[in-house]
Amino acid sequence: MKKLFVFFALLFAVVGLTGCSVAEKTYVSDSFDYEIAEGLSITDSIAANAAIEVAKGAYSNLEITFNADGTTGSGAKWTQDGSKLTIDGLVDLEFKVSGSKLVASYECDNYSWKAVLVVKK
DSSP states (O other), rough: HHHHHHHHHHHHHHHHHHOOOTEEEEEEEEEEEEEOOOOOOOOHHHHHHHHHHHHHHHHHOEEEOOOOTTBBBOOOEEEEEEETTTTOTTTTOEEETTTTEEEEEEEEESEEEEEEEEEEO
């Protein structure tokens, strides 16, 4: 019985890993959430709000197609290692693949944000 349990556990793990590939899928914006730290100076508050607006604008109508050859529809290169997805040109930002979702997040002292993309239907 124990061997049967181990077999199924390994089978589900393999199926789970292969089912999370972004290759040949297109993802579109779903949600964008953010937080700005309290008690910031006026200057830091303005800078944090500006950074949030830039990120929100970048992710609000985003559509990314991941080709099987490791490029995106725009020609950028992408690599996936398990649930970690990296796209060239997006320095200090990695995506996490979670089922049919792609999550990008960023955090610093003054603000944080999280963008969620879903598989286009």
